[in-house]
Amino acid sequence: MQKRAVDIDTFMEGLVARNPGEIEFHQAVHEVATDVIPYMQKHPKYLDEQVLERLCEPDRVISFRVCWHDDDHNIRVNRGYRIQNNNAIGPYKGGLRFHPSVNQSILKFLAFEQTFKNSLTGLPMGGGKGGADFNPRGKSDPEIMRFCQSFMTELYRHVGPYTDVPAGDIGVGAREIGYMFGQYKRLTNTFSGVLTGKGLEYGGSAMRTEATGYGCVYFLIDMLEASGSSLDGKVVVISGSGNVATHAAEQSVMNGAKVITLSDSDGYIYDSDGMTKEKINWVKELKNVRRGRIKEYVNEFPSAKYIDGEKPWNVECDVALPCATQNEITIDDAKMLTKNGCIAVSEGANMPTNNDAVQHFINAKVLFGPAKAANAGGVAMSGLEMSQNSERRSWASDELSVMLREIMSGIHERCREAGTEGDYCNYAKGANIAGFKKVADAVMAFGMV
Secondary structure, eight states: OOOOOSSHHHHHHHHHHHSTTOHHHHHHHHHHHHHHHHHHHHSTHHHHTTHHHHHTSOSEEEEEEEEEEOTTSOEEEEEEEEEEEEOSSSSEEEEEEEOTTOOHHHHHHHHHHHHHHHHHHTSSOOEEEEEESOOOTTOOHHHHHHHHHHHHHHHGGGOBTTTEEEEEBTTBOHHHHHHHHHHHHHHHOOOOOOOSSOOGGGTOOTTHHHHHHHHHHHHHHHHHHHTTOOSTTOEEEEEOOSHHHHHHHHHHHHTTOEEEEEEETTEEEEOTTOOOHHHHHHHHHHHHTSOOOGGGHHHHSTTSEEEETOOGGGSOOSEEEEOSOTTOBOHHHHHHHHHTTOOEEEOOSSSOBOHHHHHHHHHTTOEEEOHHHHTTHHHHHHHHHHHHHHHTOOOOHHHHHHHHHHHHHHHHHHHHHHHEETTEEOHHHHHHHHHHHHHHHHHHHTOOO
């Protein structure tokens, strides 16, 4: 039995014993518990009701076999998951990730984080996450279609517009969502808003592709403005080169910043001239159409440099936007960033900064936008897609852009209200407390369930 959350060490001892070997999940819970347990000690009703313990135990952990044929007619076997963490404030909501690294620990951390992220948006969405240890890279379209259809043949019985509404994540874009939605429609004989990130032709939302990257920069702008500064003229380093990274770069450039890096798992490019809208569009085409590698950038733009096998955190900058994957900024990276003049970090990926690095940024009074707040733009737009599906309507891009901006400003204000300490706002603490309180109050309202 897990020990009562009277202090962080006791709580984590019980959680680790109950969830052995799930390192990423332990890290995510520890980051939240560090702020939430002192808050609960001041509000003992949450301790008495064991609310944090309940939020750390998913409502449901679903694991299943996914069999499919490759193009050589070999039978291939992968493992699929759906973690339904908490639905106290709405249907489970969170992405599906197809990547070889996917395991139960990673998806439990993502579903746990998603619960608080969705709470911060102000929209009625619970937290979930799912995926499979399938790697779309190098697979043909027919292979990906067969995998997605097999995956949905099991998943369809666990999801629905009022139960659980998955979206895309790493390795799951419009192509994969289309294949899965087609199979869901075939199996259930219904056309419903069971997935978000759909194509515009069949119920998708404008702005969904841009939302996470744009939202990350909106949150950054709000942090800078609240501290008396602005993004105009700032030098920005970005990791990743997918949708989140390229749209974060795009929005940064639109606000007068100079973006000088993008990366992938092989290395990063450094463009001292700064990236233009045209260069960013070239990267989008490289990644989304040709599915190439970022090192090809220097062939198109010879003044840039490619650094193999490295991350971009040793480059001098004013702002860092980690938009690739979890734990990509270590304590050494954080120290290098602050040494080189970085004054703000806004997380576009999920938990890209490890706990020691987060604490370093806070101690150095760097403006730090945690993922559960800064990258909530994507799920916020997914929530708006759910609303459009329910109403059988479609909002225009300019309407959605205004809604996204308002949602991100609301998230910033909720974090700032809960996290301001003297002349510095600890946005990580603010996000944890504000996200927790809404879900915790809903959990308590339902009684012992």
